[in-house]
Amino acid sequence: MKIKNVFLSCLMLCGVLTASAQEAKTEYVHNPYWYIQLQGGAQYTLGEIAFKDLISPNVQVTVGRQFTPVFGARLAVNAWQSRAGIDFTDETFVGITGNATTGYTPTAATVPGGTTKWKWMYVAPGIDLTFNLSNLFCGYNPNRIFNFSVFAGAGANIAWGMDKDSNWENAELLAAHFPVSYVAGTNPENIAYAWDGTKVRMFGRAGVAADFKVSDAVSLGLEVNANTLSDRYNGKKASNWDWYFNALAGVKINLGQTYTTRTIEAPKPVERVVEKVIERVVEKPAPVVTQAVVEKKEPFRRDVFFQINKTAIAKSEAGKVQEVAEYLNANPNAKVEVTGYADIGTGNPTINKRLSKLRAESVFNALTKQYKIDASRIKVDYKGDTIQPFAKEADNRVAICIAE
Template identity: 40%
Template structure:
């Protein structure tokens, strides 16, 4: 019998603990700033292959050669990065009369500045499917294996800029490409680029620079974490004030209790680049309305702010004004006379709080 009573007591105790645990889990914390996906600087590698075309005096198809490229780079921001690479393989030259072509090899070291056009014009998005990009750079071209051109020259073709062992030329380059997302760190890329070099690149004197074009396709591999997700920022819970002490009765008669009207301050927070009052902030508007209706002589001062870390001074001035006016309209919609409301705004010239999230605010003081 005693064992049965003990088991019953243990069961009741466990049920009580579970009930309190469940009650605690149902409490929700108020979110100040939602979690979001943000860019993370990272390294990347590109492996490409395709076809090259060297401008010359022959049919287009006769001057197409195989081409390849290997690039390593670092993406500093969502918009721009820097890459170092080696490209090349084979190039061809042509002679008109009698018609003939000759081939030679080259390798070119490149340094390119890259610009992500998708993030530049549409904002950063970690899982964007198509990422167009532009690049511009410089290189050093080393051509070699020019035996066929030497043989043609010996046959009477008279190439004015003939070179034998090798030819080193500076190069300028630019191009466009698109990276197609296959996975978080793997992209399929298609790229076209143009390279301008010395007139001596193809051994022929033309009186202008030589041009070499490439159409390449391959894969981009990103290393590390290209993006990360931030945790939500929560408001700190407001501490419950201690109960007011009971009034002290004085003899012979109790002293009259004079009620002191204390000012009310409410901070209505907004999301980044927004002047819309969130559902989570509506209870603060309701508290202001209740205070103003209870104290008919009280007035309320509203002052809007914007965080200095986002946007610019002109945008932030407009945004802070819209935030203050949004609260004013919400008060008027609930019956508070316009004559009792004063609206001001500071833009980002003043930062009343220590974090950017808290400075997206309208401070309301009713007294």
């Protein structure tokens, strides 16, 4: 073969691959669930006699619903017994005997002191709103061993048995220390509100709870709650609200699956290609190769905007989620990446990170549950307020959906 002085140009390609050090991570998704709770303990009814004399047994049965990692509601039926009493000191009563003919003689009688105590039965169903502070401030983690919550609510206290003779101790002291009013058939001032039969009174309740996880379905818990209702509850007139406090321990049983998991893939490594060209002297120009220009199709994108501090999809934005679902159904091989954001002008990094996560999850849940899109076709990510995709602050309260 004849050698010519023309050297052909040679193109060498070297691919340098840079990989991200991040790894795929597992994320927990909360499932709303029901639970039941059984508790027992003691009650202290606020009063003036010795503390030990105002302690009585107490039980509580609860059915609740955990709607989100933070917010829930429950129906708690608390019941058993309440107590009250009066402390008397030694007293001397002065009277007069005799008549105008024989003359009058002063008399004196000393009545010993003591404590009159009474008790009655009750049942108090009430509805409370519950707030899991551990998930609120530390983020959702179903594997957390300890959870701290607060709650508040109201209900009806149904009480009976105050008029039962066996429920009174040292009742004779009332007649001895209040002889005139007692004999006259009227209650003395201290027990002016003593009642009989069955009474129904509204009450308010608030408290704290600590739960210790045993398994996904079972946890052990401690609870302290304070209850207040009208001044007539304990039968004593004091011109202020009556109170009782319950300290309870028990077991909570979760019904059904409380959470699911999904894997968030690590970002794909960015491939950078470095071209190295070796030039050679040529006798004549190489043929011109015309390359066809392929128009790159723009990815399908929808921006789902949210109100400030909101994570639920507004009705005005729901159509965008439907369009994403229709695109995925029309393109079976397509996948969508949903990325949540929060505006940097409000909240703080912790709150904004949670908001951006919940916004992305709202779109994810709508696609999988409402439109039945396979979860494996959806990648979820969230940026908090670290990235602001829009110049206008309010527009950064958004979940951006990009499908290819």
